[in-house]
Amino acid sequence: FRGRGVWRYRPLLPVSDDVKPVTMGEGGTPLIRCENIEAWLRDRYGVAPRVYVKFEGANPTGSFKDRGMTVIASIARSLRVKLVAAASTGNTASSAAAYTARAGLKMVLVLPKGKVAKGKLGQSILYGATIIEVDGSFDDAMKAVQDAVEASKGGIYPFNSFNPWRLEGQKTIAFEIAEEIGVPDFVIVPVGNGGNISAIWKGFNELHKAGLIDKLPRMVGVQAEGAAPLATAFEKGLDKPLFVDKPETVATAIRIGRPVNWMKALRAVKESGGLFTKVSDDEILSAMRMLASMEGVGAEPAGASSLAGLLKLVEDGTIGNNDTVVLVATGHALKDPDAMLRASTKMLHASSSSEAAKLLLEMA
Numbered sequence: 001f002r003g004r005g006v007w008r009y010r011p012l013l014p015v016s017d018d019v020k021p022v023t024m025g026e027g028g029t030p031l032i033r034c035e036n037i038e039a040w041l042r043d044r045y046g047v048a049p050r051v052y053v054k055f056e057g058a059n060p061t062g063s064f065k066d067r068g069m070t071v072i073a074s075i076a077r078s079l080r081v082k083l084v085a086a087a088s089t090g091n092t093a094s095s096a097a098a099y100t101a102r103a104g105l106k107m108v109l110v111l112p113k114g115k116v117a118k119g120k121l122g123q124s125i126l127y128g129a130t131i132i133e134v135d136g137s138f139d140d141a142m143k144a145v146q147d148a149v150e151a152s153k154g155g156i157y158p159f160n161s162f163n164p165w166r167l168e169g170q171k172t173i174a175f176e177i178a179e180e181i182g183v184p185d186f187v188i189v190p191v192g193n194g195g196n197i198s199a200i201w202k203g204f205n206e207l208h209k210a211g212l213i214d215k216l217p218r219m220v221g222v223q224a225e226g227a228a229p230l231a232t233a234f235e236k237g238l239d240k241p242l243f244v245d246k247p248e249t250v251a252t253a254i255r256i257g258r259p260v261n262w263m264k265a266l267r268a269v270k271e272s273g274g275l276f277t278k279v280s281d282d283e284i285l286s287a288m289r290m291l292a293s294m295e296g297v298g299a300e301p302a303g304a305s306s307l308a309g310l311l312k313l314v315e316d317g318t319i320g321n322n323d324t325v326v327l328v329a330t331g332h333a334l335k336d337p338d339a340m341l342r343a344s345t346k347m348l349h350a351s352s353s354s355e356a357a358k359l360l361l362e363m364a
């Protein structure tokens with residue numbers, strides 16, 4: 001393997017040699033050891049797994065989506081497609097808008113009106129995509145794209161994660177983790193459509209089949225209690241999701257009621273001997289604050305839900321002392337300024353600079 005990031009693993013990507021990558025150096029993200037959180041777990045539960053966070057907020061547009069977009073934009077450009085479309089809760093939109101801009105492709109996004117975090121809507125506008133805001137949920141937006149793609153008979157190229165090229169790029173998360181620390185016991189992934197957890201599982205399986213690793217991690221999917229079609233089905237031992245008509249959560253990135261990759265996600269969790277878990281919005285916001293104020297890692301709510309999942313699994317004894325755990329923090333905190341302001345604690349007010357100086361001096 002040569003170079004860094006997603007294209008380091010080009011030999012393991014199903015992309016023919018004549019395809020010139022559309023790339024901004026995506027991937028190669030930090031894998032950050034969380035020793036302060038480990039100490040907190042030891043004090044609180046007497047348990048200290050080794051905890052790493054794979055910070056996907058460090059990608060060019062601030063989420064793991066860039067890994068898949070670099071692959072699909074490269075292929076779409078080589079195919080000279082006329083029009084590209086995607087539905088999104090926001091990060092697919094931001095990333096698709098950036099990579100299609102770079103590839104010179106025309107991009108139309110269908111977004112659920114009023115349900116996309118400000119940072120992501122701003123990015124999508126800034127990168128120059130055409131945006132259709134639909135009154136309804138992400139699932140309505142996704143249906144619109146699927147219907148139009150079908151009716152266009154090839155005229156519209158779909159960029160959503162039911163397009164396997166995206167998942168091929170996202171599997172490189174597994175390659176980077178394995179290269180850096182080997183195979184963890186658990187990989188905890190926030191789950192919306194279910195694409196990312198299945199892509200990461202695919203990556204580990206490919207390394208295992210190639211004889212490059214000799215064990216596999218247990219995949220843990222985390223969903224928000226108000227948007228948990230897969231986690232609810234899993235806890236009831238069902239093998240089909242319980243679709244949620246009106247998904248609700250502060251973690252708007254994973255406010256998805258009809259996951260399109262549910263079959264792959266369920267299979268990844270079952271094959272790996274893993275599990276799904278559900279976390280409340282309060283647990284998500286407090287995990288967001290904990291990850292930032294204890295480790296300096298700023299993740300958006302959905303990204304921090306992997307830490308919320310870890311706390312649950314340590315509390316119930318699933319994860320213990322000798323376990324090594326990787327939390328996938330899927331998106332940067334800057335994506336969702338409103339959520340950040342909700343997570344903030346105390347703020348003091350001074351009506352003048354001398355008063356501010358006085359307040360500050362009192363803290364010395």
Ligand SMILES: Cc1ncc(COP(=O)(O)O)c(/C=C/C(=O)C(=O)O)c1O
Pocket residue numbers: 063087088089090091092093161190191192193194195196197253254300302303330331
């Ligand atoms: C920060 C963040 N964390 C987790 C997920 C869930 O990943 P999947 O389970 O592969 O869907 C998303 C997904 C976002 C979109 O689906 C979209 O942008 O349309 C995300 O942005």
